[in-house]
Amino acid sequence: MFSRLCLSALLALGVLSPLHAATNEGQLAEQQLRHIATYFPGRMAGSPAEMLNADYLQQQFQQWGYESNKRDFTAHYHYKSQDGRVSDRSVIATSVIAARAGEVPQQIVILAQADTWLPLSDSDRQKNRGGLTLQGADDNASGVAVMLELAERLQSTPLHYSLRFVALSASALHGEEDYLARMKPEEKKNTLLVIKLNDLLVGNRLWFNSGTNTPEPVARQTRDRALALARSAHIPAATLGKAVKNEPAVETFDKAGIPLLSVRAANWDKKGHRVHTSNAHFPQGSCQQQASCDNLAWIDRWLPGRITHRTRDSVKILLPLIRELANPQPEA
Incomplete structure (x- = not known):
């Protein structure tokens, strides 16, 4: 009942209505980032905000012509009380999956964590880690927003390989394991690449890393090509x-x-060692799980222009990369 009432109210206010089309690279991603952080704070797995965010994401994908559905699953976790007792808890998390079929069944998956940190202890709550006020602008509205602009710009691109966009919930509660477990053996075999987008704002630069088991030719086509695109821009x-x-x-x-x-x-x-920064407001170069600093006001104040620049840079690299990967040219 709560979800239906909130959804009706938000629809009436236009919160779930489509954002204005963007022309410049990164413009739509910035709009989406600010929209998600503002209207869906505290989108922890199993929360009303998470459900409303999932409704919004599904609406965005569907308006661009993608086949989109929501997937619920049960996520289990341990909660530690202040007296040291550990209890088993569970939530019903909701992920959103959208796809466009290509000429062949092989696919490229673009994935981003859509939920914010769920407190796992009384200590988390006392330290304001996660909770209802966490906007999660960096972690991970940034990744979801860039994914959305990529989906919007790729909606009419001819595809040889299929594209699948996954806004995953409960990433810290084995959400990825659940997603992988639901993949049929043939789908796993046909997945050529997973591109994971996370925390694209606060760090001093973008990093493109391959998986340990990623074949070197694939790493050259993906990681090294992304770095080449970054250098050229x-x-x-x-x-x-x-x-x-x-x-x-x-x-x-x-x-x-x-x-x-x-x-x-x-x-x-x-x-790969974390280094300190000269910015006293982000000394570790991160603001993960902290409601006090992973929010639009804090990032805009202490990293002015960062949201605009980083969303633009991310799209500027990833859009041509995915276009190349989804439509490989035959070798001369």
């Missing part, structure tokens, strides 16, 4: 090579033998 970008160990959230697909390209902004050195 004078966009700061780097790679750790095949460095899934630095990104535990992306291990699921790599362990399954599915080629992977991870895209995220981070403050790393060339060995």
Whole structure:
């Protein structure tokens, strides 16, 4: 009842209406990022905000002509109380999946975590980690927003390989494992690449990393090609090579033998160690799970122009990359 009433009210206010079409690269992504962070804070797995966000994302995909559906699944987790007791809990999480068929069944998956951090302990709540006020502008409205602009711009592009966009919920609660478990063996075999978009704002530069088990020819076509596109556009970008160990959230697909390209902004050195920044407001180059700083007002104040520049840069690299991958040219 709550969800239906809220949905009706938001529709009446125009919150779920389509945003204005954008002409410049990154413009729609910035609009989407600000829209999601503003209207769907606290979109934790199983929350009303998450359900409303899923409705909104599905509406966006459908208006661009994608076959889109919502997928519910049960996510289990342990919650630690202040007295040390650990209890088993569960939530019904909702992911959104959209697809366009190509000439062949092989597919490229673009995936982004759509929910915000769900407190896993009394300590999390006391430290304001996650919760109802977390806008999650960086983690991960940024990844979802860039994914949405890519979907909008690719809606009429002729495809040789199919495209699938996944706004995944409960990523920290084994959501990726659930998604992988539901893939049929033939679908796993036909998945040529997973592109994972996460935390694209606060880090000092974009990093393009391949999975440990990604074949080197695929890494050259994806990771190295992305870096070449970044250089040609004078966009700061780097790679750790095949460095899934630095990104535990992306291990699921790599362990399954599915080629992977991870895209995220981070403050790393060339060995993958986190480095401090000169910005006292983001000393670790990250603001994950913190409602006090992972919000539009804080990022706009202390990283002025970052949202505009990073959404533009992300689309400027990823759009031509995906177009090339979805429509490979025959070798001379």
